[in-house]
Every structure is written in C-alpha cells, then in structure tokens.
Amino acid sequence: MSAPKILVVDDSAAARAFVRAALVRFGLQVVEASSGPEALAILGAQPVDLVITDVVMPDMDGYELVRRIRKDPRTSAIPVLVLTSRGDVADKVAGFEAGADDYMVKPFEPVELEVRIKSLLARRGAAPAPAAAQEKLATIVAVFGCKGGVGTTTLAVNLALALRQITGEAVALIDADLSFGDVGLHLNVPPVHTINDLVQYVEELDTAMLAQAMVEHPSGIRVLLSPPRPERAEEVSARLIGRVLDLASHSFDYIVVDTQRVYDDRTLMVLDKAELVLLVLTADIGALRNASLFLTLARTLGYPADKVMPVLNGTGVDTGIREQDVKRVLGGREPFPLESGGVEVALAANQGSPIMLTNPRNKAARGIRQLAERIVAER
Ligand SMILES: Nc1ncnc2c1ncn2[C@@H]1O[C@H](COP(=O)(O)OP(=O)(O)OP(=O)(O)O)[C@@H](O)[C@H]1O
Ligand SMILES: [Mg+2]
Numbered sequence: 001m002s003a004p005k006i007l008v009v010d011d012s013a014a015a016r017a018f019v020r021a022a023l024v025r026f027g028l029q030v031v032e033a034s035s036g037p038e039a040l041a042i043l044g045a046q047p048v049d050l051v052i053t054d055v056v057m058p059d060m061d062g063y064e065l066v067r068r069i070r071k072d073p074r075t076s077a078i079p080v081l082v083l084t085s086r087g088d089v090a091d092k093v094a095g096f097e098a099g100a101d102d103y104m105v106k107p108f109e110p111v112e113l114e115v116r117i118k119s120l121l122a123r124r125g126a127a128p129a130p131a132a133a134q135e136k137l138a139t140i141v142a143v144f145g146c147k148g149g150v151g152t153t154t155l156a157v158n159l160a161l162a163l164r165q166i167t168g169e170a171v172a173l174i175d176a177d178l179s180f181g182d183v184g185l186h187l188n189v190p191p192v193h194t195i196n197d198l199v200q201y202v203e204e205l206d207t208a209m210l211a212q213a214m215v216e217h218p219s220g221i222r223v224l225l226s227p228p229r230p231e232r233a234e235e236v237s238a239r240l241i242g243r244v245l246d247l248a249s250h251s252f253d254y255i256v257v258d259t260q261r262v263y264d265d266r267t268l269m270v271l272d273k274a275e276l277v278l279l280v281l282t283a284d285i286g287a288l289r290n291a292s293l294f295l296t297l298a299r300t301l302g303y304p305a306d307k308v309m310p311v312l313n314g315t316g317v318d319t320g321i322r323e324q325d326v327k328r329v330l331g332g333r334e335p336f337p338l339e340s341g342g343v344e345v346a347l348a349a350n351q352g353s354p355i356m357l358t359n360p361r362n363k364a365a366r367g368i369r370q371l372a373e374r375i376v377a378e379r
Pocket of ligand 1: 145147148149150151152153154155177313314338339340341342343345346347349364
C-alpha cells in the first residue's frame with residue numbers, strides 16, 4: 001500500500017515547506033495548494049487521505065474550505081486538521097463548527113503533528129467510508145469552441161479515442177451540439193439511438209436506459225448522439241443533460257462532451273458539471289475576442305482558474321497574431337498548442353474514421369494524445 005497522501009493548504013510557501021518537511025520525515029506523501037480554490041481542484045482530481053489547512057488566506061479562508069469539503073459527498077469523509085496561529089477558543093469553535101476534525105496552533109512541535117495525523121488516519125481507516133466517497137466518479141471534459149469551425153468536434157472525438165487507447169477504461173462521448181452535432185458522422189455511427197430516446201424519461205432515467213440510448217463504436221467508446229434533426233434539439237432540456245451526466249459519471253471513467261456554442265441553460269449545465277473545459281480557439285481576432293468573453297463568463301460563474309484550459313488549434317500557421325498576443329488575451333495563460341495535421345485530418349473525419357485511428361502519427365493526432373495523457377495524469 002502506498003503512503004497516505006496529505007494535502008497541505010497554506011498561502012505562505014514557507015509555511016507549506018515547513019509542514020511538508022515534517023510530513024515527509026513521517027513517510028507521508030504531500031501535495032500542496034496555495035489557496036482554497038486550488039485545494040478544491042486538487043481534491044476533485046485525485047484521492048487525498050487528509051487535509052491540513054491554514055485559516056487566514058485570501059480568496060477563501062480555511063473554514064470555508066472545510067465547509068466545502070464537508071458539503072461534497074466525494075470529499076466529505078476526508079479528515080481535516082486546521083493549523084493556525086490563532087489560538088483563542090472562539091477560533092477553535094469556528095473551526096469545529098465548519099467541520100474540522102482537529103485543530104493545532106502554530107508554532108507546533110512536529111512530533112505533536114505526527115501523533116494527531118496518525119490518529120486521524122487511523123480513525124478514518126476504522127470508520128467505514130460512505131459509498132459515495134469510495135466511488136471514483138468520471139472525469140467530465142467539456143470541449144467548447146470559441147467560433148464555428150475551430151476544431152471542437154475534431155478535438156472531442158479524437159480525445160475520447162485517445163483516452164480509450166491510453167487507459168483502456170470506460171469512455172463516453174456525448175454530442176451536446178444539439179442542433180448541428182456531427183459526432184456521428186465523424187465516427188460513422190448511424191443515429192439508431194440518440195439523446196432524444198431519453199426525453200420522455202427524464203425523471204425515471206436510470207443507468208440501463210442510458211446504456212440503451214448510447215451507441216457503441218468499434219474502438220470501445222460509447223457515444224450518445226445529438227438529436228437526429230435540428231428541430232428536435234429543443235426537446236432536450238438542461239435537466240435531461242444534467243441527469244445524463246450524473247448517471248454516466250457512475251458508469252464511466254471519462255466523459256467527453258462536444259458542446260454547442262450557445263450560452264443557454266443546457267450548455268451551462270455541461271460547463272458546470274465539467275471538471276475541465278477545453279476552450280478551443282484559433283489565432284484569429286474573432287476567436288480571441290470570444291475566448292476573452294468566455295473567460296469573463298467563467299470567472300462570473302465562479303469557476304476556478306484551472307478549470308478552463310485554452311487549446312490553440314492550428315498553431316504553426318502564420319496568421320499575423322503573435323503568441324504573446326494570444327497569451328495576453330487569455331489573461332496570461334499559456335494555451336495548449338495543437339498543431340495543424342493538414343488536410344489528412346478532414347479527410348479522415350469525412351470518411352468516418354478519425355485521424356487518431358487512421359494515422360496516430362499525424363501531428364494533430366499526436367498533440368491530442370499528449371493532451372489526453374495530461375488529463376489522465378491529473379485525474
Ligand atoms: N488540428 C487540425 N489539423 C487539421 N485540420 C483540423 C484540425 N482541427 C480541425 N481541423 C479541420 O477543421 C474543420 C473544422 O473542424 P470541426 O468540425 O472539428 O470544427 P467545429 O469547431 O466542431 O465546427 P462546428 O462549428 O461546425 O461545430 C474540419 O474539416 C476538421 O477536419
Ligand atoms: Mg462541431
């Protein structure tokens with residue numbers, strides 16, 4: 001069994017280093033977060049056995065972090081130790097009220113920290129964890145295009161295939177481009193079943209019904225196709241999409257969603273449920289403007305900064321827009337560079353056999369595979 005993993009949350013790098021040094025000496029694994037939002041992102045992405053958090057931090061204080069950890073069924077059973085320089089009784093009470101399991105005042109003796117951590121871990125081991133905390137839910141990746149034709153569907157389809165090839169795990173591809181979805185064409189799967197099969201069963205929807213509405217592709221990925229005709233898009237409600245994603249989370253390891261470019265409640269449902277949003281753009285003025293608008297929206301929705309990963313498609317083609325211009329528009333973020341794979345990519349899609357299958361050595365296929373590897377590594 002590998003050593004327990006401890007998440008240390010403190011805005012001070014020096015304080016984190018001090019705690020880390022002690023924990024490493026006790027033979028524990030350590031991951032660090034410099035803020036509450038970063039801690040929550042880590043907890044959403046990897047299993048952690050115990051959290052040690054500071055109280056006074058900008059953005060989100062330690063008590064709020066504990067409350068959020070307790071509220072989420074996936075993290076509610078994780079022991080939390082609050083570590084702070086504040087020592088009065090009112091503060092301790094606030095910590096316990098928020099749901100902390102233990103409380104230590106700085107400066108502390110490393111040996112005391114060790115004893116407390118061991119007892120928290122032992123207690124956790126003794127108590128049966130709730131089922132929800134044991135089950136690992138799927139990683140949902142939404143692919144959102146800043147503009148028409150920037151390569152959203154190409155990325156979604158090939159990413160799903162790459163995730164399947166790399167992990168061999170259960171991968172779902174959902175076409176939520178409700179009016180003009182063409183995932184079925186890219187994969188050459190006929191729309192014998194689509195999301196519209198589920199429209200009348202929203203409330204009683206279960207895993208078996210969802211499985212029936214999905215189509216299996218020879219690669220092993222399972223696909224939920226968009227409405228067979230654009231006028232049937234309006235039958236699909238945000239609630240249905242939410243239910244589909246919740247159910248699919250229990251039976252898949254990865255869910256990739258090709259998202260439509262409309263900010264309606266159905267798109268927002270996909271974006272909210274996603275752990276990662278790939279924001280696809282090209283180096284042109286329209287896509288950049290829309291990317292900037294999207295990032296503003298993401299901030300308004302309270303998404304943590306690392307939930308959105310911009311993907312710059314077709315890099316290597318000179319559009320007169322420089323790398324640093326793109327980075328500036330993206331608020332300093334480095335986009336994931338996806339090279340153009342040339343006309344071969346479109347030919348493959350048009351024949352219903354994506355580039356990831358026909359020529360994995362194509363530059364675009366290699367780039368998408370690297371992106372998939374990154375997503376797998378961060379899961
Ligand atoms: N990295 C790439 N290299 C080469 N061709 C690409 C690349 N990405 C996308 N394409 C091509 O660009 C075209 C548009 O791609 P795609 O249909 O995936 O875009 P989209 O954003 O989903 O469009 P829509 O707005 O219609 O949904 C297709 O012909 C596709 O093959
Ligand atoms: Mg598309």
